Amino acid sequence: MVKIVQKDDPVLRKIAKEVPIDEIGSKKIQKIIQDMQTALDSCDDGVAIAAPQIGIPLRIFMVSPKAFLKETEVLTNIEVKKLKHPVFINPKILKLSSKTAKMDEGCLSVRGIFGKVRRSEKATIEAYDETGKKFTRGASGLLAEIFQHEIEHLEGILFIDSAKELYQILNDDEGGNK
Ligand code: ZN
Numbered sequence: 001m002v003k004i005v006q007k008d009d010p011v012l013r014k015i016a017k018e019v020p021i022d023e024i025g026s027k028k029i030q031k032i033i034q035d036m037q038t039a040l041d042s043c044d045d046g047v048a049i050a051a052p053q054i055g056i057p058l059r060i061f062m063v064s065p066k067a068f069l070k071e072t073e074v075l076t077n078i079e080v081k082k083l084k085h086p087v088f089i090n091p092k093i094l095k096l097s098s099k100t101a102k103m104d105e106g107c108l109s110v111r112g113i114f115g116k117v118r119r120s121e122k123a124t125i126e127a128y129d130e131t132g133k134k135f136t137r138g139a140s141g142l143l144a145e146i147f148q149h150e151i152e153h154l155e156g157i158l159f160i161d162s163a164k165e166l167y168q169i170l171n172d173d174e175g176g177n178k
Contacts, residue, residue: 002039005055007110007158016050016057016154018090024132029060033130036062037085041077046108048146048178050153053109059090061150067142088127091151094136097122103145105159106177112170115163123147149178 005011023029032051040049040062050061065083069075075083102116123144126136139147149159159178160166 001042002035002054004039004043004049004053004108007107007160009055009109011052011055011057012109012153012158013156014052014057015156016052016059018059019128021090021128021132024089024128024130029058030130032056032058032060033062033087036060037081040064040085040108041081043108043177044077045106045177047142048150049108050150052153052156059154061088061091061153062086063088063143063146063150067146087130088125088147088150089129091125091127091147091154093123093125093147093151095122095124095138096120096148097144102164105145105149105163107149107159108177109153110158110160112168113160113166114169115160115166117145117149117159117163119145119148125151146178 035054036049039054040046047067048063051058063086065080097120099121100118101121103119105117106114122140124138125147128134
């Protein structure tokens with residue numbers, strides 16, 4: 001079990017440190033990536049996770065294959081585990097669209113609370129993958145929202161800092177937590 005820390009934990013308010021590129025292949029960083037996947041896959045409603053959410057103040061986030069499914073598509077947990085979980089190390093936003101939309105958000109570290117956050121509809125980021133290769137990726141919709149939400153985690157920001165119309169769900173099984 002890898003524990004996902006909750007909103008009052010000070011690690012979530014730290015500015016996470018960059019991962020030295022030559023350390024990406026190290027046992028230490030590879031173990032962190034593995035732990036992030038274990039934590040993310042343990043949440044049926046999780047679509048992404050940032051390293052500070054498992055208590056590690058480093059600039060890494062991961063997206064679940066669930067974020068790429070069509071609405072009608074359902075995978076079992078075993079199937080999800082086998083699919084690639086894209087990893088973003090030292091991510092930097094290159095471009096955000098000026099067009100924004102109010103998006104429904106939740107967070108694995110703010111259990112049970114949802115709200116609306118205004119986000120750019122499109123985002124392009126640059127990052128290193130788990131092998132240390134640099135890449136650029138553009139996204140729209142959910143993935144663009146994830147990029148913005150996760151990079152805020154690395155800056156010590158939580159979605160509840162800017163969310164409007166917050167509401168609580170006691171039986172928290174709604175999808176789309178980050
Ligand atoms: Zn989150």
